[in-house]
Amino acid sequence: MRTGRRGFVLIATTIVLAILLGLAAIVVDAGRMYLIKSELQAYTDASSLNAALQLDGTPTGQEKARKAAKELAGGDHPMKWDMGSRPIENVQVYFDQPTQVRVVVAVQAPVIFLKAMGAIQANASLVSASSIAASGPPRLVQ
Amino acid sequence: MSGRRGTALIEFAGSLVLISTLFTGVFQLGQSFYTYNRLVNAVRQGARFASLQPGTAASTGIVQKLIVYGETNPAPTASPLIAGLSERNVQVIIADRKATVVIRDFILSGMFYSPKLDGKPSVTFPITGAGK
Numbered sequence: 001m002r003t004g005r006r007g008f009v010l011i012a013t014t015i016v017l018a019i020l021l022g023l024a025a026i027v028v029d030a031g032r033m034y035l036i037k038s039e040l041q042a043y044t045d046a047s048s049l050n051a052a053l054q055l056d057g058t059p060t061g062q063e064k065a066r067k068a069a070k071e072l073a074g075g076d077h078p079m080k081w082d083m084g085s086r087p088i089e090n091v092q093v094y095f096d097q098p099t100q101v102r103v104v105v106a107v108q109a110p111v112i113f114l115k116a117m118g119a120i121q122a123n124a125s126l127v128s129a130s131s132i133a134a135s136g137p138p139r140l141v142q
Numbered sequence: 143m144s145g146r147r148g149t150a151l152i153e154f155a156g157s158l159v160l161i162s163t164l165f166t167g168v169f170q171l172g173q174s175f176y177t178y179n180r181l182v183n184a185v186r187q188g189a190r191f192a193s194l195q196p197g198t199a200a201s202t203g204i205v206q207k208l209i210v211y212g213e214t215n216p217a218p219t220a221s222p223l224i225a226g227l228s229e230r231n232v233q234v235i236i237a238d239r240k241a242t243v244v245i246r247d248f249i250l251s252g253m254f255y256s257p258k259l260d261g262k263p264s265v266t267f268p269i270t271g272a273g274k
Contacts, residue, residue, distance in 0.1 A: 010153075016161055024168045027172040028175075034179060038183060039263070042182060050267075053268055077244055079264060084264070
């Protein structure tokens with residue numbers, strides 16, 4: 001009887017712990033992913049503008065733009081991700097139009113709980129941000 | 143009979159301590175992420191605002207006010223959007239045709255973990271203001 005009661009508390013605690021772990025998965029990992037998304041979006045916004053300023057319609061301008069798109073990840077005050085702890089790498093730069101630049105950054109968020117629970121596939125923790133900027137007089141970009 | 147009930151109560155108390163600690167920890171971590179997220183967005187907004195001023199015309203004081211209070215001309219009684227943030231936590235650098243905003247010496251307060259943010263978050267925008 002004694003051991004039976006003790007078992008009940010153990011089981012109840014285990015169930016509550018499992019629920020809490022699920023909650024932790026949502027709060028901690030999803031929260032972290034949203035945070036990373038914000039950081040990456042701030043980066044691509046700034047980076048695409050920095051790149052667009054270099055565009056002049058020539059291939060040389062595009063080369064300069066490619067370099068400029070990566071510039072803000074370095075220097076004295078680099079923009080970073082994961083609460084400002086990891087450097088931004090793999091900056092992808094596309095020129096969909098001659099005077100337009102699209103900057104894309106994608107990272108694998110370092111999730112812990114979601115992975116531990118086996119709830120997600122390998123690339124479900126992919127977080128990406130993308131921004132488009134154009135050079136020339138102001139106009140609406142679709 | 144009453145002895146058994148007491149044992150269960152003690153065990154329950156033990157597990158309650160464990161569970162409430164975990165719960166508080168998770169809550170605090172979520173709170174930290176949320177606050178940091180708001181900081182990133184405030185800093186991004188401030189840096190973009192500064193970058194829209196021509197040349198080096200952006201006023202450090204105005205950018206700091208925008209980041210801390212969410213407006214460039216806050217009432218004297220305004221309270222900061224993020225608890226504990228003040229204008230001296232916000233560094234604005236206008237140089238080399240770039241506007242950078244960096245958070246300095248800000249403590250992201252939590253119950254178990256209070257990291258000091260110095261140098262992050264940091265956002266840099268190129269100056270796109272007219273008349274550069």
